[in-house]
Amino acid sequence: MRIGLVTDGGYPYANGESGPWCDRLVRGLHDHEFDVYALSRSARQERSGLVDPPPQVRRVHTAPLWAPVDDKGAYGRRERRRFAEHLGRLALAVCDERAGTDEGAGTDEGAGTDEGAGTDEGAGTFASGLYGLAELAREHGGLHAALRSETALRVLESACRAPGARRSVRGAAVADLLAFAHELERALRPLCLDWYDTEEGGLGSVDVCHATSAGPAALPGLLAKRFFGVPLLVTEYGVRLRAHYLATDAGREGPSRAPLRALLAAFHGSLAAEVYRAASLVTPGNAHARRWQERCGADRAKLRTVHPGMEAERFIEVGEGDDTGDRDTLVWVGAIEPAKDLVTLLHAFAQIRKERPRTRMRIVGAPSTTGDGPAYLAHCRALAAQLFPDEAAGAYAVGENPVSFEEAGGPESPELADAYAGAGIVVLSSAVEGFPVSLVEAMFCGRATVSTDVGAVVEVIGGTGLVVPAHNPKALADACLGLLGDDGRRRRLGAAAHSRALELFTIRQNVAAFRAAYLEIVSHTPVQRVAQAVGAGGAPLPFAAAAEVHVPVRWAARAEEALASVSAQAPASAREAVCAGAAAGAGGRDV
Structure with missing residues (x-):
């Protein structure tokens, strides 16, 4: 079948965050054909170039979400009235205290036709406003300029002051409205793209549209379903709405920004709810993402958990060997940033050293390239020096600090598989976590693990490792000491973890799950894109198209x-x- 894969800041860009799993999916499904529609997030990403796609990728379409746009569109009086009406519906839904709960929002009536966009029973809802703007953009263009106009500003202000508007947006100042209009214009840019037609290479000609998030990447899929009846599959390994909440809380502090935060949160929440409603299937990567999707309105009957497939060969070789590592060595692997809570890990290790002075800790990773990563690494190094001053004498002298910071791929640890191979126990100390990749790698290597109960950790471990509360150094230390003193238990847990990882987290199972999902969607979707041939007198010609x-x-x-x-x-x-x-x-x- 023919798949339209829509990505946001990911595949096929060389440094895209969703690149690895998309590339593995495309290469694994070599019997299908793919058209890739990629939204880029920055000039730097575009300069990095595209990966070399396999033969089954027929076309790659790209569009930026970051560059200034001037479509030189100018609406006449009638178009301005339509624009104000549709934007008003969308804005009222965003500002409404009951946003995301309106009945009838974006019903399926009119799907597969060019008529009826924005005129369904849910008039006045987020969905009808969204599809009305899409129809206006298809007919006349000019949406970029309109969203930056004074008309848009007045519509947004009116919605914030309307009866029933949520309290958090009533105090929105002009600066907040301008900033929200700017973000809204960027998020809605996919409505103005030329990707929507039934010709070869258009989204209207594919069998399934597969979006890699419920954010802006899903907008092309929404329109393909709305106007051409193309079924939509949405995959989220990290819920985009959750990432937006975390980024907003970290980047915009202070009461003066509260109305803007509320407007953005309501818009992205309403967009996610409409995407989940319209999708034929939603495939979260883990139970943690699934719970977020359910709270945003996703129907449980549409949810299919598909664990991410990982490159496992180099780790499996370690797990199939007889060596269980150095029992006196703890290994932590990951990106060094505050969310990983290495401070708790170091304090827990201080308690472990009191009971087992020969124990060492290897921290393998690099500071995150964004945020407070470098500063946090410096803080952790200083804390390690304070907790474990260099030992030059004593019965268990090692001559150096028992905590080592090693860069992944550096001279001290050229391969992650080597780091796991030398571990007696692999530790995860995160305070915030999505899908714990390092734990899965450790499981492939057959290593026992001690982890904090965050994100999808419990789902991944499944009883093959020890799990303790986050921010609790004593519990973390006690769990590690229990395993360090029991070689038989470490071996049993490591072997069980190896078997579980092979069953759930390989590329093969991931590709097989998506192959089944595509077939399930197509089997429930009638073919609507073959026009009925007619003769010279207008009479239908059955069997004219084979x-x-x-x-x-x-x-x-x-x-x-x-x-x-x-x-x-x-x-x-x-x-x-x-x-x-x-x-x-x-x-x-x-x-």
Whole structure:
């Protein structure tokens, strides 16, 4: 089948955050064809270039969400009135105290046609305003300029002051409204793209649209379903709405920004709810993401958990060996940032050293490239020096600090697999975590783990490791000491973790799950994109288009190769039979 893969800041850009799993998916499903529609987030990302796609990727379409846009559109009086009406509906839904709970928002009436956008029963809701703006952009363009106009500012201000508006937005100042209009224009840019048609390469011609988040990346999928009836699949390994909340709380502090935070949160929440409602299937990467999606309105019947597949060969080799590592060595692996809570880890290790003075701690990773990563690394180094001054004498002298900070891929730890191989226990101390990649890698390596109960940790571990509360150095230390003193238990937990990782977290299971999801969606979706052929007098012409008209070109080429092979090797009677069957299947055309 033909898949339209829509990404936001990810594949096929070389430094895209969703690049690895998308690349593995595309390469694993070599019997399908993919059209990639990529939204970029920065000039730096675009300069990094694109990865070399496999043959099954037919086309790559790109569009920026970061660059200033001037479509030079100017609406007439009628278009301005339509724009104000549709934006007003969207803004009222965002500002409403009951935002995201309106019944009838964005019903499916009118889906698959060009008429009816923004006119369904849920008029006045977020969905009807969104689709109304999309229809206006398709017909006249000019949406970029309109969203930055004085008309847009007045509409937003009116919505914030309307009866029933939430208290947090009533005090929005002009600066807040201008900032919100700017963010709104950036988020709605996919409505203005030229990706929507039924010609070859357009989203209207694909069998399934697969979006990699419920944010702006899902907007093309929403429109493809709305106007052409293309089913939508949404995959989230990190819930975009949760990431938005965390980034907003970290980046915009102070009461003067509260109205802007409230407007942005309500908009992204309403957008996510509409995406989940419209999607045929939603595939969260773990139970933690699934709970977020359910709270945002996702129907449980549409949810299918698909764990991310990981490159496992180099780690599996470690897990299949007999060596269980150095029992006196604890290893932590990850990006060094405040969310990882290395302070708790260091204090826990101080307690461990009191009971087992020979124990060492290896912290393998690098500071996060954004935020407080470098400063946090410096703070952790200073804390380690304070807690563990260099020992030059004593019965258990090691001559250096028992805590080492090593850069992943550096001279001290050239390969992560080597770091896990030398571990007696792998530790995770995070205060905030999504999907714990380092734990899965440790499980592939057959290592026992001690982790904090955050994010998807319990779901990943599944009883094959020890889990303790976050921010609790004593509990973390006690769990580690229990395993350090029991080699048999460490071996049993490591072997169980290895088996669980092989069952749930390989690329093979990930690709198989998406293959099944595509088939499930297509099996419940009627074909709507083949127009009925008519004769000169307007009478319908049944069977004018053969069924194989929409078979991907690569498959047709394979059929021709097979036919040529049969013609070269089979006797004349067999060749005649094959040709007759092929001609019948092609509706009597010459083969």
